[in-house]
Amino acid sequence: MKKLVICVLLVNLLAACASEKPKEVAAAAPETPAAKETVAAEPAAVAVDPLNDPANILAKRSVYFPFDVSAVQDADKPIVLAHGKYLNEHPSRKIRVEGNCDERGSNEYNLALGQRRAESVKKMLVLGGAKASQIETVSYGEEKPKATGHDEASWSQNRRSDIKY
Template sequence: MKKLLISFVLVNLLAACASEKPKEPVAAAPEPVPVVTAPAPAPAVEVDPLNDPANILAKRSIYFPFDVSAVQEADKPVVLAHAKYLSEHPDRKVRVEGNADERGSNEYNLALGQRRADSVKKMLELGGAKASQIDTVSYGEEKPRCTDHNEACWKQNRRSDIKY
């Protein structure tokens, strides 16, 4: 039994050593050979702009001032870009999730979160998306992204998320 235990420990030790090995590559991988290309022709396959982190569509959160549910001027281009995308991709659907900070009652914040989701939905529709492409839900203050009692936190929680 004792022997068994010792060998078990040994195996563990060996395994620990083994797991560290890959950190030091034995042989360097071959250097990638730079490929000189001719001026790029139009891409054969269009990349979905939703997956492009540099595209405005990568922004999926709309933020609100305290007790306000209207989409702010600065965020309108983001919402309208999503609206355009949805109108060009009628098979795509989104869920707009409204949230509130913790200042207010839980029920009032549920109502406020719903209004924040609805105001984003309305703007998506104005921008060309169909109502049937958009679902809304409110989490009120129930699913905070940040839980401290300060503005740095609250401003992250006053938010609508556009989720594809």
């Protein structure tokens, strides 16, 4: 499901930024988009800041990680690269990347792991064109869980880096 949404958003991004070189975004685009949802989300006007367009890929600000892993997963790379590109085009914008973890591990280990998750997103943002000076990284470790259950359903939501403008 997540993949489908990404595809839809990618299509919209391409439409919105028709004048821009679509190559790197297209390269990362996964399989078949869902036709039904494409109709529902009309491309936004070019004048609108794509950051404010709920249908744009930039509306996605969270990336997720497997247990004890801090590398950005393939499925989330297009999101991070799109934000990197946006930051490249808006050099005055600054962001915070906040790393989070599930509760398995010690609080301090998770603080370190969350920092690494934020750093790995930062690296990919720079790869996408952002300057390192535009990005602050912080970690909340396991201290600010989005979901509070002791189960994988909660943990998977908490293993996350958030991009905050």
